[in-house]
Amino acid sequence: MIHMKSLRHGLAGLSASVIACATLGVGVSTTAAASGWPAGQPINIVVPFSPGGFTDLIARRFAHDLGAALNANVVVQNKPGASGQIGTAFVSREKPDGYTLLVTATQHVIYPGLQPNLPYDPRKDFSNIAILAYAPNVLLVPAKSPVSNAKEYTAHANEKGGLAFGSSSVGGSAHMSGELYKMVSGANLQHVPYKGASNAMTDLIGSQIPSAFLDATSAAAFIRSGEVKALAVTSKERLPSLPDVPTVAESGYPSYESQAWIGLFGPADLPGEIVARLSQVAIQSSNTDANVKWLTENNATPSRLTPDQVSQFVLAELDKWKEVIAKAKVTVQ
Incomplete structure (x- = not known):
């Protein structure tokens, strides 16, 4: 929410x-x-x-x-x-x-x-x-993460034998965006639910969790401040408010939209x-x-x-x- x-x-x-x-x-x-x-x-x-x-x-x-x-x-x-x-x-x-x-x-x-x-x-x-x-979601990693795009994220997750992603709840839009990403990309990901986007963002900024799918409104200010890194938005087209963040579809997974x-x-x-x-x-x-x-x-x-x-x-x-x-x-x- x-x-x-x-x-x-x-x-x-x-x-x-x-x-x-x-x-x-x-x-x-x-x-x-x-x-x-x-x-x-x-x-x-x-x-x-x-x-x-x-x-x-x-x-x-x-x-x-x-x-x-x-x-x-x-x-x-x-x-x-x-x-x-x-x-x-x-x-x-x-x-x-x-x-x-x-x-x-x-x-x-x-x-x-x-x-x-x-x-x-x-x-x-x-x-x-x-x-x-x-209102799309965003695939995020900590600012110091070694990955800089969705393809690298998938490769990193599989090289590590699995990577956690946080979201604001179980069964919400952000969680489902992550599950769909797993299906489309083949990334080895495990969901970690939080009680709200702010709690997940706090742990992401502190690198307590290596990635997250969160709604763009909760994430935008932290993306602009450089506290987290946005790899991709989940919508079919780029967000006007985040024009430099590519979509998952244009990042190598053309069938993806969430x-x-x-x-x-x-x-x-x-x-x-x-x-x-x-x-x-x-x-x-x-x-x-x-x-x-x-x-x-x-x-x-x-x-x-x-x-x-x-x-x-x-x-x-x-x-x-x-x-x-x-x-x-x-x-x-």
Whole structure:
């Protein structure tokens, strides 16, 4: 999870719970959908995590623009618990009328591989609407490490007979990035879970652990200060905020791609015109100059995926992480 203290400008001007309609436009018409939605009724966006994290901040920025575009009140409700399962299950049981939406993160596609008996099915119980942001991870080593790129890292790990990599948790996006790297590169790596990215970073800086996969927001300041060395970002393209750090794909492993993301969903069978309207607002909101600047400052990037593309993406992510989890024999307590 990406932590509040590393984010900038996060909640400036936003209410803690209700994002009223605003004069700030996102370049779209305020004509209501054919169904009459929204008909003077608040739209509730459920975030299945605690306030202040990256998912919550993304949700509140989107809610602000959605309220402006639809001339509606948009309420952000935090329903944390069970790694996002409680809030996600709540939305899956709501009516598909456009008044209850879900903004969640990569756990949506990872946890089905870790816990088959979830109280919902990500493949069937949701309408896939938009990806609001991508947030890649970074492969890091201590500043004095002898390796300087991903290929050298793989060779070093195998020469040593195995190398540890830290991450912020078991089953999180950063951990999965490392497990996928093992599969794609053939590197002999062993995962060491930490309770949060800051603890892993402290040990990495002190060379108490020889490598780590951590989210870019937690890592960026330490990369720029030279306290750690970034070998590669896990996204398909380089991060604008870290332009000198190559991707894993361009470092010799072209099939590799792994990154956290924040997505917008609704209950299954949400009317098509509502899905289309929400997608339109989400794409335009995420790609305004102000939001692109904010995302870049927070080591993230926007998306322009259509609902059909989001559905294809989610299904591919579910399949990918299920395979990685099975092959790596990842379990959670």
